[in-house]
Amino acid sequence: MRVFFILLILFSCQSTNKSSNEKKVLLISIDGLRPEFYLNKKYPALTLQKLAQENFAVKEMIPVFPSVTYPNHTTIITGVTPDQHGILSNTIFNWNDGPTTEWYWDHKYINVKTLNMILEEKGFETASIHWPVTLNANISYLIPEIFALKGWYEGTTWDLVRKYDSNNIVDEINREKNLSEFKNQKQSDAWATEAAIYLLNKKKPKLTLLHLTNLDKSQHQSGRESLKTYKSLKNIDEHIRSIYKHIDQNTCMMILGDHGFIDFKETVNINKLFFDRDWIRVKNSGEMVSWKVIAHKSGGQAAVYIKDKTLEAEVKALLIKNQKLGYNYVSRSELDKLGAYPEAFAAISAKEGFNIGSKVDSTLTVKYETVGGQHGHLPSHQKMQTGLIAVNCDLENKISKNKIKNTEIFNLILNFLNI
Numbered sequence: 001m002r003v004f005f006i007l008l009i010l011f012s013c014q015s016t017n018k019s020s021n022e023k024k025v026l027l028i029s030i031d032g033l034r035p036e037f038y039l040n041k042k043y044p045a046l047t048l049q050k051l052a053q054e055n056f057a058v059k060e061m062i063p064v065f066p067s068v069t070y071p072n073h074t075t076i077i078t079g080v081t082p083d084q085h086g087i088l089s090n091t092i093f094n095w096n097d098g099p100t101t102e103w104y105w106d107h108k109y110i111n112v113k114t115l116n117m118i119l120e121e122k123g124f125e126t127a128s129i130h131w132p133v134t135l136n137a138n139i140s141y142l143i144p145e146i147f148a149l150k151g152w153y154e155g156t157t158w159d160l161v162r163k164y165d166s167n168n169i170v171d172e173i174n175r176e177k178n179l180s181e182f183k184n185q186k187q188s189d190a191w192a193t194e195a196a197i198y199l200l201n202k203k204k205p206k207l208t209l210l211h212l213t214n215l216d217k218s219q220h221q222s223g224r225e226s227l228k229t230y231k232s233l234k235n236i237d238e239h240i241r242s243i244y245k246h247i248d249q250n251t252c253m254m255i256l257g258d259h260g261f262i263d264f265k266e267t268v269n270i271n272k273l274f275f276d277r278d279w280i281r282v283k284n285s286g287e288m289v290s291w292k293v294i295a296h297k298s299g300g301q302a303a304v305y306i307k308d309k310t311l312e313a314e315v316k317a318l319l320i321k322n323q324k325l326g327y328n329y330v331s332r333s334e335l336d337k338l339g340a341y342p343e344a345f346a347a348i349s350a351k352e353g354f355n356i357g358s359k360v361d362s363t364l365t366v367k368y369e370t371v372g373g374q375h376g377h378l379p380s381h382q383k384m385q386t387g388l389i390a391v392n393c394d395l396e397n398k399i400s401k402n403k404i405k406n407t408e409i410f411n412l413i414l415n416f417l418n419i
């Protein structure tokens with residue numbers, strides 16, 4: 001009898017180890033994914049709708065503030081808010097130069113362990129395709145997100161991606177899949193889809209991250225309900241269908257987004273308020289000379305920094321008084337609760353229909369004839385909510401289908417992988 005129990009224990013341990021060893025996760029981020037795309041049949045997203053109906057899907061997932069791409073992608077793979085992981089916005093602010101146009105490409109800016117780091121340290125291989133803030137990361141199959149910016153990096157996006165990939169994986173994928181250089185975001189998504197399929201089948205990483213971006217671009221350019229947005233959605237939906245064919249029973253596929261979108265027809269150039277009070281000085285060329293108070297904007301929000309502490313009360317009064325221009329004032333104590341901008345004095349978040357700009361050589365507000373799309377706003381804004389569809393992830397009865405936070409994804413993945 002005792003022998004039988006010992007054998008039973010041994011057998012069950014082995015089978016648990018075996019099945020947990022086979023478990024894998026594919027995390028697909030569709031930039032700008034709104035839950036209605038898969039909840040409402042009016043949208044051209046048949047695959048997403050079918051997957052949502054037959055598997056696990058939430059009505060909304062709450063992003064972190066600011067609801068822009070880089071902080072949220074980093075929260076998804078670290079489980080913490082920006083004040084802890086260190087990716088405060090898309091681009092970097094520093095006290096000497098003020099707002100810069102340099103993006104948080106490099107993983108060195110992340111202060112905590114990512115899912116990739118945890119798994120690679122345990123001896124598993126992971127893959128990442130165009131996921132933000134992965135440049136120079138220790139990832140077995142790394143194709144980072146990096147694009148050319150005038151004055152910062154030379155060459156095209158394609159050259160940069162090849163320059164910073166791991167073990168020439170980009171060339172290997174092109175050779176094996178007979179692919180070539182991508183030249184725009186739509187082509188980049190198609191390429192990334194094929195790359196993900198190749199890595200899933202040939203390398204079988206424990207975790208694969210994939211970031212698809214063209215739906216974000218379309219919504220920025222033409223708003224939430226444009227023909228262009230619908231076409232991009234349909235195209236991305238087809239990519240998901242292609243990938244889904246390669247998913248086995250042991251692979252948890254999570255499809256999620258980083259933020260929603262609002263439409264706007266007016267921009268508030270918040271730094272103009274400070275420029276008019278001589279708190280920002282610029283040369284005739286537009287180059288900044290000095291600043292005392294400045295807003296670092298990204299999307300429909302901005303963090304406000306003050307060098308001269310004696311101005312704090314005046315700045316607060318000025319920002320509160322001007323909310324009627326089209327934004328809400330976000331106080332320091334609210335930022336603490338949100339886990340955002342630890343060094344900022346305050347922030348602003350655009351109201352429905354508005355965007356935030358930072359020009360000083362312009363009027364305070366600018367109206368447009370056509371609709372554009374934006375995000376970045378407070379996570380409490382209903383239209384900033386994003387989505388999550390989970391296939392084979394065993395989430396039933398573990399989390400709410402109504403509302404979850406994107407800070408929860410990290411632990412859900414580790415729990416699924418039994419780590």
Ligand SMILES: [Zn+2]
Pocket residue numbers: 031032068069070216258259
């Ligand atoms: Zn995004």
